[in-house]
Structures are given as C-alpha cells and as structure tokens.
Amino acid sequence: MNKQVAIIGAGIAGLEAASILDSMGFKVTLVEKAEHTGGHIQNWHQLFPDRRNATEVAQGIISKPLANVSTEFNREVTSIQPFAEKFIISAKDGWVFNADAVLITTGFELFDAKRKEEYGYGIYDHVITSAELETLFKKENGVTLRIGRTPSRIGLVHCVGSRDEKIGNIFCSKVCCVTAVKQAIELKELYPECEIYCLYMDLRMSGRHYEELYKQAQEEYSIQFIRGRLSEAAEDKSGKIIVKVEDTLLGRPLKMTMDMLVLMTGMVASAQTASICSSAGIQKDSDGFFKASDPHLYGNITGIPGIFLAGTCSGPKTISDTLSDARSAALAVQSYLSAEANN
Amino acid sequence: MKIEGKKLIWKEYQKEIATDDYFYARSCIRQNFFPGSEKAFTRILKDELGKNLYDSQHHTSCTGIGYHTDVVPFETTMTVVARQFSLMQEAGYSNYIASCITSFGLYTEIIETWKHFPETLEKTREYLFKATGREFSIPNNLAHASDIIYKFRNEIAAKAKFRLVDKETGCPLKVVEHIGCHYSKMFPHKGVGGAEFPYVLTGMIEAWGGEVVDYPERRHCCGFGFRQYAIQANRGFSISCSRKKFESMAPYEPDMIITNCPGCPMFLDRWQYALSEMEGQTYGKNGNGIPVFTYEEVAGLVLGYDPWDLGLQVHQVPAEPLLDKIGIPYNPENKFKGANGEDLGQPDAPNFLKFYKE
Amino acid sequence: MNEKKLAFGYTVSKDRQIDFDEASLELYNKVCAAEPSIRLCISCGTCAATCSAAKFSDFSLRKLILQVRRGITKGLQAEVSKCMLCGKCQLACPRGVSTRALIMQINMNLQKTGK
Ligand code: SF4
Ligand code: SF4
Ligand code: SF4
Numbered sequence: 183m184n185k186q187v188a189i190i191g192a193g194i195a196g197l198e199a200a201s202i203l204d205s206m207g208f209k210v211t212l213v214e215k216a217e218h219t220g221g222h223i224q225n226w227h228q229l230f231p232d233r234r235n236a237t238e239v240a241q242g243i244i245s246k247p248l249a250n251v252s253t254e255f256n257r258e259v260t261s262i263q264p265f266a267e268k269f270i271i272s273a274k275d276g277w278v279f280n281a282d283a284v285l286i287t288t289g290f291e292l293f294d295a296k297r298k299e300e301y302g303y304g305i306y307d308h309v310i311t312s313a314e315l316e317t318l319f320k321k322e323n324g325v326t327l328r329i330g331r332t333p334s335r336i337g338l339v340h341c342v343g344s345r346d347e348k349i350g351n352i353f354c355s356k357v358c359c360v361t362a363v364k365q366a367i368e369l370k371e372l373y374p375e376c377e378i379y380c381l382y383m384d385l386r387m388s389g390r391h392y393e394e395l396y397k398q399a400q401e402e403y404s405i406q407f408i409r410g411r412l413s414e415a416a417e418d419k420s421g422k423i424i425v426k427v428e429d430t431l432l433g434r435p436l437k438m439t440m441d442m443l444v445l446m447t448g449m450v451a452s453a454q455t456a457s458i459c460s461s462a463g464i465q466k467d468s469d470g471f472f473k474a475s476d477p478h479l480y481g482n483i484t485g486i487p488g489i490f491l492a493g494t495c496s497g498p499k500t501i502s503d504t505l506s507d508a509r510s511a512a513l514a515v516q517s518y519l520s521a522e523a524n525n
Numbered sequence: 526m527k528i529e530g531k532k533l534i535w536k537e538y539q540k541e542i543a544t545d546d547y548f549y550a551r552s553c554i555r556q557n558f559f560p561g562s563e564k565a566f567t568r569i570l571k572d573e574l575g576k577n578l579y580d581s582q583h584h585t586s587c588t589g590i591g592y593h594t595d596v597v598p599f600e601t602t603m604t605v606v607a608r609q610f611s612l613m614q615e616a617g618y619s620n621y622i623a624s625c626i627t628s629f630g631l632y633t634e635i636i637e638t639w640k641h642f643p644e645t646l647e648k649t650r651e652y653l654f655k656a657t658g659r660e661f662s663i664p665n666n667l668a669h670a671s672d673i674i675y676k677f678r679n680e681i682a683a684k685a686k687f688r689l690v691d692k693e694t695g696c697p698l699k700v701v702e703h704i705g706c707h708y709s710k711m712f713p714h715k716g717v718g719g720a721e722f723p724y725v726l727t728g729m730i731e732a733w734g735g736e737v738v739d740y741p742e743r744r745h746c747c748g749f750g751f752r753q754y755a756i757q758a759n760r761g762f763s764i765s766c767s768r769k770k771f772e773s774m775a776p777y778e779p780d781m782i783i784t785n786c787p788g789c790p791m792f793l794d795r796w797q798y799a800l801s802e803m804e805g806q807t808y809g810k811n812g813n814g815i816p817v818f819t820y821e822e823v824a825g826l827v828l829g830y831d832p833w834d835l836g837l838q839v840h841q842v843p844a845e846p847l848l849d850k851i852g853i854p855y856n857p858e859n860k861f862k863g864a865n866g867e868d869l870g871q872p873d874a875p876n877f878l879k880f881y882k883e
Numbered sequence: 884m885n886e887k888k889l890a891f892g893y894t895v896s897k898d899r900q901i902d903f904d905e906a907s908l909e910l911y912n913k914v915c916a917a918e919p920s921i922r923l924c925i926s927c928g929t930c931a932a933t934c935s936a937a938k939f940s941d942f943s944l945r946k947l948i949l950q951v952r953r954g955i956t957k958g959l960q961a962e963v964s965k966c967m968l969c970g971k972c973q974l975a976c977p978r979g980v981s982t983r984a985l986i987m988q989i990n991m992n993l994q995k996t997g998k
Pocket of ligand 1: 341342344353354356358359384385446448
C-alpha cells in the first residue's frame with residue numbers, strides 16, 4: 183500500500199522533497215497556492231555567490247523526475263487537522279484532502295517595504311526593492327528605463343524589514359547582505375561609471391565564498407560600504423532620492439543624493455503560518471516562522487508526529503541550505519511512514 | 526512621487542476625534558506668540574460650527590516646558606495634568622482639546638504611562654487629592670486643536686470666502702506644512718496620518734485649495750528644543766535647525782508655511798528675521814520672507830476674518846504679500862491699532878527683511 | 884551692508900553633516916589610482932590598534948582612510964604628518980592594504996594640492 187504524502191508549497195523545498203519521496207515510492211501530492219511551481223527563484227536573475235543563472239538552477243530543480251507526483255495549483259492551504267492517524271488538509275477555496283503525512287514547505291514572503299514608511303517605498307518613484315531589481319536585471323536596459331536615465335549613483339540599503347524591532351522583526355534574514363553585494367556588482371557591470379554604495383549595519387558574509395565576493399566588490403568593482411543604517415529617505419525636486427545615514431565609523435551624519443535606492447527586503451513568515459499552526463497544533467516561533475520540536479537534532483520535525491517542515495518556512499535560508507533541508511525532511515518523512523507501516 | 530502611496534499610509538493612521546462638547550485648554554505661550562489664534566479657534570468652533578466649547582479659565586500651564594528643561598519632575602507634571610483633567614470633569618466634559626502640541630504630547634505620554642503603570646496613576650490620584658482635595662478622570666477623547674479643525678476642514682471650506690489659490694493665475698498656493706514634533710513623533714498612532722507623512726495639516730491645505738510642498742527636510746525639528754532656545758548661548762543650535770529647513774524648502778518657492786505647534790511658528794517666523802539680520806539672507810522673493818501661520822490663522826483667513834483681528838501684525842515675516850496674492854483685503858492703517866482703535870505705535874523696520882508699514 | 888548685521892549673542896552652528904553631494908573625491912581617486920589597495924580597507928582598526936603614532940596622539944589610520952574615502956580633506960595634512968612610517972600597520976592589516984604606500988600617496992597628493 184502506497185502511503186500518501188502531502189507537500190504544502192511547490193517552491194524549491196517542496197519540489198526537491200517531492201522528487202525524493204517519489205523515488206522512494208510514496209504517493210506525493212504537491213499543493214501550491216500559485217499557478218505555477220518554483221516560488222521566488224522564478225523571479226531571480228542571478229544567484230549568489232557565484233552569479234549562477236537562477237533560471238538554470240530553477241530548471242535543475244523543476245526538471246527532477248516526479249513520476250507519481252500530482253500537483254494541485256491555486257490551493258492556498260489554511261488548515262491541517264490531525265484525524266485518526268491521518269491529516270485533513272483544507273484550502274481557502276474549500277478543497278479538502280487526506281494524507282498520511284504532511285510536509286510543510288510554505289516558504290517565506292518578502293517583507294512589505296511599504297511598512298518602512300520613512301524609506302518612502304510606494305511613494306518615491308526611484309525607491310525599489312531588491313526583488314524588483316532582479317526583475318529589472320532580467321530585462322535589457324531595465325534599470326535605465328526604470329529611472330529614465332543612466333544612473334550616476336545608486337544606494338543599496340541592507341536590513342529592510344530585518345533586525346528591526348520597530349516593525350516587529352528582530353531576526354536577520356541571512357541572505358540579503360550577500361545579495362546586496364552581488365547586486366552591487368551587477369549594477370557596476372551595467373554602469374561602470376556609476377557610484378554604488380551599500381548602507382549596512384553589519385556585513386554578514388556568513389556563507390562559503392561570500393567574503394571573497396565582498397572583497398571582489400571592493401577591489402574590482404570599487405563598491406563603497408558605509409556603516410550606518412538608513413534613517414530616512416526623501417525626494418528632491420528632480421525626483422532623486424536623498425538619504426540620511428550616520429557614517430558610524432566617522433561618527434558623523436551623512437547625506438547623499440542617489441538616482442535610485444534599492445531596499446534589501448528581508449524574509450518574513452508566509453501569511454498562512456499562523457492558521458496552519460493553530461489548526462495543526464504545532465508551534466510558531468517567536469520570529470513568526472514554524473518551530474521545529476528540536477532545532478538542533480530534529481530540525482524537520484514538529485511537535486505533532488506526521489507533520490514535517492522544510493525550507494524557509496522554518497526561518498531564513500539560502501537556496502543550498504533549503505535544498506539540503508528538503509532532502510533531510512524527505513528522510514524524516516520516510517522513517518516516520520515506514521515505522522507506521524511496521525506497526 | 527506617488528500620492529496613492531501616501532494615501533495608504535494616511536489610511537493606517539486615523540484617530541477618533543470627538544464631534545462636539547469640548548473642554549478647551551489654552552496654551553501658556555501661544556497667546557503671547559500668536560495672540561489671535563486661540564480666539565480664532567473658539568470663534569470658528571462656536572460661531573461657524575455651532576459647537577459646544579468650554580473655554581476653561583482655571584487651568585494652568587501643563588509644565589511641559591519646565592518638564593522638558595529638567596526643571597519640573599515628571600511626578601509633578603502628572604499631578605498638574607491630573608488637575609487639568611479634574612477641571613474638565615468638574616465642568617462636565619470628557620472630550621479634552623489641548624491647544625498646545627507640547628501639552629498634547631505630554632498628555633498622551635502621561636495617559637499611556639498610566640495605562641501601563643496603574644500604580645503610577647494611583648500615586649498621581651493620591652498626590653492630587655493631598656494637594657487639592659480633587660479627583661479626576663482620564664478624558665474619553667484627547668485631541669489636539671488642529672485635529673478638530675482637521676475634522677471640520679470641509680465644513681470650513683464650504684463656508685470659505687477665500688481659497689489658498691493665487692487670485693491672478695488660479696493656481697493653488699504652494700504650502701509647506703510643519704508638524705510639531707510632539708504631535709506624532711512619539712506616538713504615531715495618536716496623530717492624523719502618523720509621523721512620517723502626517724495628514725492633519727495636509728488635509729486642511731487640500732480642503733482649502735492649496736498644494737503641499739514635500740521638501741527633503743520636512744521632518745526636521747523647527748529648532749525649539751526647549752533647552753536650546755531657553756538659553757541664549759544655545760540659540761545658535763535652534764536657529765541652525767530652522768535654517769536647515771529654510772534652505773531645503775526655499776528652492777520650491779513656497780508661498781507660506783502652516784504649523785500646528787506653539788514653538789514652530791514662533792521659531793520659523795522669528796528666526797527668519799534673526800537670520801536676515803545675522804546673515805543678510807531672506808528666503809522669499811524680493812527681500813520677503815516665507816510667511817508663517819498657525820492653522821487657526823489660516824482657517825480664519827479662509828473664512829474671511831480680518832487679518833489684524835487674527836493677529837498677523839505680530840508676525841515678524843510680514844503676511845501682506847500672501848494676503849495680496851490670495852486677494853484678502855486689509856487696511857494697512859489698522860495694522861498697528863489696538864482693538865479699540867488706539868494707535869500702538871510701529872516697530873522699527875528690519876535691516877533686510879521687507880517691512881510693511883501702515 | 885555688512886556693518887548693518889546684528890549680533891544677538893549666538894551664532895549659526897556649523898553643520899556637522901557630511902554633505903556627500905558636495906564632497907570632492909579627487910584625492911581619493913588619485914590615491915586609489917596610485918595605490919588601489921585602499922579599496923580593500925574594511926575599517927577593522929587593526930592598524931590603529933598597533934600604530935606607534937596612535938599611542939601618543941589621536942591619529943588613526945582607519946579614520947584617515949575613511950576621511951579620504953568620504954572626501955574630507957580638511958586637517959588631513961596635519962593628521963598624516965603624525966605617522967612615523969614604521970610600517971607596523973602593514974604587518975597587521977588583515978586585508979593586505981599597502982598602508983605605508985597609501986600614507987605616502989595621501990601625503991604626496993595633499994602636498995601637491997597644498998591642503
Ligand atoms: S543578511 Fe545582512 S542585510 Fe540581511 S538582515 Fe542580515 S545583516 Fe541585514
Ligand atoms: S606606519 Fe604610520 S600608521 Fe602605520 S603603524 Fe606606523 S605610525 Fe602607525
Ligand atoms: S588594518 Fe587594514 S583593513 Fe583594517 S582598518 Fe587598517 S588598513 Fe583598514
């Protein structure tokens with residue numbers, strides 16, 4: 183008898199786990215809220231730290247064999263209820279489904295930059311997000327078209343929506359520092375004459391080859407780094423953006439005008455996290471993401487046997503960390519279901 | 526600039542403002558700085574809008590300036606404020622209007638303190654009772670007087686004799702709005718429109734036909750700063766703050782500045798004079814300054830009140846160029862006459878700032 | 884007109900803000916061209932901690948580099964002259980900044996422009 187696994191979310195974590203569980207012989211159903219699989223990676227141009235083409239990586243994941251996997255699109259799961267050793271999964275549109283085990287891979291949402299009112303996103307024309315910059319990179323001349331001229335100065339603002347108790351997110355999103363450095367390099371390649379500034383609190387180059395990328399950004403691309411969190415942005419008469427930071431290493435306030443300001447929006451827990459947690463009886467962590475029962479030893483296991491976690495639904499992760507997490511979750515699901523079968 | 530983005534923020538910060546039956550606490554300094562403003566407020570509320578307003582004679586300073594200059598301890602301030610609330614209760618009101626932004630900010634801070642620390646509230650009750658035998662209740666609705674004018678901005682517009690437009694061209698006037706820091710910087714949700722893009726004055730300006738100038742240093746403090754202006758040697762600090770704002774707004778060629786705090790119109794007005802004398806610099810056209818008004822003065826002008834009744838003759842930056850631009854009539858001969866028509870004499874003309882004598 | 888100006892017992896304070904729009908990066912660009920390793924500085928302060936001159940004055944190579952980067956040249960000549968060119972900083976720097984060459988470049992360019 184083939185056990186049924188439901189995977190909630192067909193981003194890269196869901197897809198990776200699906201292909202492994204499928205190869206193990208389980209019946210797998212991917213439940214996706216959007217119209218397509220792949221999630222955020224679809225919108226990205228190049229990946230850090232090696233500038234790998236994002237579409238290529240997405241293809242690599244999407245094209246893995248999914249022989250017996252069925253996918254439900256446009257189903258936004260709002261509740262998972264344990265019932266008689268099974269789980270009843272319900273979506274917003276009324277769709278209901280039963281499974282023997284559930285793997286949650288609902289991922290993250292990008293922080294809504296409008297909430298940092300002082301940065302003027304959604305008000306000032308030339309304040310954009312890092313995600314928007316990626317889509318501009320995908321289009322030829324995207325950046326120039328967006329601001330209507332060749333830029334002469336661009337600023338990248340770290341920690342937007344992260345490390346900020348004022349908007350309720352104390353955590354670090356992990357990927358945005360290196361994304362800023364990568365995007366700064368890409369911008370410099372597009373506009374060699376343009377001055378590029380990263381405004382940061384700490385540079386968290388925590389992954390392999392990130393520090394090298396940072397050094398390369400300084401050495402080969404003359405990217406400048408100013409240690410100071412953006413305090414406010416304003417628009418001048420010509421629509422350029424005036425930013426105010428403290429150059430904390432000099433101990434003096436600093437003002438400069440930019441053609442474009444890119445906000446490195448962080449990750450936040452996806453909207454359905456709270457309702458899934460309360461329906462399933464699993465825990466939400468203080469940062470709003472799902473909580474594993476033991477983050478050291480069993481990062482994929484929740485407090486309810488049969489419900490598992492993978493990817494950024496349990497906190498910010500890079501793509502490679504997400505994929506490893508998905509593989510480890512697949513093993514956890516397998517070991518649970520085979521123990522069930524032996525009972 | 527996308528106005529839709531601002532509208533989204535304005536939607537986030539709506540506050541409840543009582544519609545009638547107000548207890549009005551005047552400001553201890555505004556009547557000296559801008560003597561016609563509070564009078565205009567009571568006149569608008571009573572005569573134009575038909576509201577029930579209790580203009581208390583017995584309240585004192587809220588001690589805000591003393592508190593902010595470290596002269597009055599917070600316990601004393603809370604007790605004094607409790608007495609104001611007691612006066613409100615005694616008069617049979619529960620909607621409190623503060624004329625002053627410092628007071629409004631302080632009342633908000635105190636009410637929040639009491640909410641989070643009930644034992645402090647009890648202590649205050651005890652102090653007030655021991656000192657005066659009084660009891661008090663916290664207002665049901667606390668508003669700044671500018672919230673009230675904001676609430677009735679459309680009613681005022683409906684009765685308007687003048688609009689904030691250039692009578693020659695029909696173009697909206699370019700208006701700088703400056704919000705008192707303590708209106709919403711400490712408690713953004715207590716101010717209409719929040720702290721980053723406050724709407725309270727913008728709403729009036731829009732309703733009365735003007736156009737708001739969004740200039741880079743709009744968030745900067747006017748320079749009041751309590752400790753800074755209070756001591757002569759520190760005033761350079763204060764004037765530099767105002768100067769930063771003037772430098773930033775001047776390229777937009779604003780026709781006027783509207784404010785909602787006692788300190789802001791005082792400093793934005795008087796410092797323009799002081800800067801003109803110290804540096805020879807004026808920020809308007811042809812040696813004029815940028816005239817500065819309280820929102821009550823502007824409401825009064827819009828409603829057709831006589832400029833001299835509104836106290837515009839005590840402004841150091843003359844209002845005449847603006848009155849001419851809108852087409853508001855005034856009699857220059859009455860500029861320096863008292864209420865009874867008695868000649869009060871004329872001040873000396875400044876060296877640089879253009880002066881309008883009778 | 885000047886004699887008319889009044890004194891009120893206070894003066895306009897000088898703005899401390901670095902107005903980067905007004906800053907000239909001429910010195911930085913020149914130094915950078917001659918000694919590109921200035922770009923590598925991460926302001927860690929290792930140099931300043933070990934610096935011979937920093938023990939007896941408020942000299943900081945970390946700060947000096949940052950000032951050059953921000954286009955602040957005022958008073959820099961006096962700062963640079965505090966360096967004893969001992970080279971301890973170069974030994975310590977984790978980023979391979981060629982500190983001695985850098986200091987000499989800064990000094991040379993400042994002397995040229997007479998700042
Ligand atoms: S990774 Fe960097 S930019 Fe992102 S939240 Fe952490 S410190 Fe901030
Ligand atoms: S060379 Fe100059 S800066 Fe470097 S350690 Fe010696 S004195 Fe200090
Ligand atoms: S030790 Fe090197 S990297 Fe560190 S501050 Fe000095 S010059 Fe810069």
